[in-house]
Amino acid sequence: MRVIVCDDDAVVVSSLAIVLGAQPDIEVAGTASSGEEAVRLAAELAPDIVLLDIQMPGTDGLTAAERILAVPNPPRVVFLTTFSDDEYIVRALALGAAGYLIKQDVAGVAPALRAVAAGQSVLEGEVLERAVSLKATTPGKPDMGSLFPQLTEREREVVALIAEGLDNREVADAAYMGEGTVRNHISSILAKLHLRNRTQIAIAYWRALR
Known part of the structure; x- marks a missing residue:
């Protein structure tokens, strides 16, 4: 799978690029330091997954995700953040994000991306096989x-x-x-x-x- 990593912390980007790039089935197609740059790279490189930080100056991750997901056949978006229990989770899920991961669990990022690539969704590292995607694929409202x-x-x-x-x-x-x-x-x-x-x-x- 081809992945773009976006975070305004250069150390985080470098660390993730090294960890993910060492995986035989993951290619880090590009890195970005802002939401605006992530939107541009997503359009140019057509990755399978965009791994986005949420809190960034300028265009934040949620705004970037909304733009990335608005195009035909968009990549799947996975948020990576420091915050595990706040309103960002709600907004991320409502946007149609495929995952919401916590930065402290770097070792769990690669397995989570594999689950996302397989069509599943992940929330804080836990695989949710249908939770997020069902909103977009099931006609009408759930019972x-x-x-x-x-x-x-x-x-x-x-x-x-x-x-x-x-x-x-x-x-x-x-x-x-x-x-x-x-x-x-x-x-x-x-x-x-x-x-x-x-x-x-x-x-x-x-x-x-x-």
Whole structure:
């Protein structure tokens, strides 16, 4: 597989290029230090996978990914970041990213890229065979009743909107309810699903689609 590595930290790029380049089935087709450069290289080199840092000055990884994935037959995008539990995960999944990996686990990057190349998705190193891709390939909406039978219909609606990357105000607008009501639903969802925050709600949604 041909991979582009993009990170604004030159040490990270160099390390990943060495680790990945040593793999017999991985070719580092190019490296970039900004989202803008990653977009250009993706168009020029037609890689199989673009490995992107999320937080970069200028064009960040999420913006770059959106542009890379907007073209016909795009490469798969895998995010590599320091942050394991924040809103970036939600936005990355909603964009259609094939993976979200943590920088500290460099040894797990190559196996994760192999899983992505095989058509699977990975989240923090865990293979999710259908979670992210199902959103784009399955017509209509998933049966939320079967995914989360313990939730009310309105709570399931809130879960799906959070999984799309919407904040509380946007959820309120989309679902025609007040922000206070949204917060109440989220509190109930967290209690019923034994979760800590809204990011984990989104992750639970994608994992439930497996």
